[in-house]
Amino acid sequence: MAVVYGTISAILLFWHGAWQMLFGDAAALGTDWAWVLGIVFLVLTVRGVLFPVFVKQIKSQRAMQALQPRIKEIQEKHKNDRETMQKELLELYRTEKANPLMGFLPMLVQIPVFLGLFHVLRHLKPTMPEHMKTLYGWTVTQFDSASSATLFGAPIAASFRSGAQELSLLGTDGTTVRIVAAILIVTMIATTYLSSRQMILRTGWAENPQQRMVQRLMLYGIPFSLLVSGLIFPIGVIIYWVTTNLFSLAQQTWVLRKYPPPATGAPKATAAPTRAAASPAHATPSPARSLAPRPGAKPTTARKGAPRG
Structure with missing residues (x-):
């Protein structure tokens, strides 16, 4: 993990240095913008690097959606022979260039980044020995x-549950930290829910009960868990989380326009006859109706050559 910590630190320090050249060490609204924007642009850097992977993920998801009828057919055909089922599914994925695991790759890559930033910001304590600071x-x-x-007067290394001694060393009071942290935690939970909801709308609710349960866990379970874990996150980590959620919302909005979900269902075959039946003026009369005399009409004469009674 030392490599991850070093990489995260290098990106954060690069962007801090870039913004410090513009703003210097001056703070506005109780905020050291060079450090806050350093965290924001750390997110943008990571997500920018992962963008090609994200596009591949979307293409793979679209391919998986298109393959669902064939996948169900294989599963139904070999429901009593799991080994053959897996072989045929793997062959189908290979020939159609679809990867069911691609959807988890961007998330898995971001986990070490999040943990790395969490560790680095938890490491920022004024009492740290000098050899540990470097x-x-x-x-x-x-x-x-x-x-x-600080962000609006609250140190980015502090958390909602920071004790009085830690806050004293950081030169702040608990009220300011808790207000800023609480607002950020609520924003983090809301943006996480919206991001998960948008992702589910993008891929559609799964028909499989187990997969649908996983989707519900993502939609409701993860945001609820943040209500607890957010209390121990440093404010800088919550800034990272909110920024990556906002980036995800914007990115997924673009994806829905660029790569819309495949249309499901075909027009009903009975639609045309139904419209015809609804318009009697255009309906073709049946032989029985065409031969039946109309009320008040003169009887027709017998055809030439027909036997007379």
């Missing part, structure tokens, strides 16, 4: 600057 490529000056950086 871990992961930091200088003492950078470490001291980050450990005192």
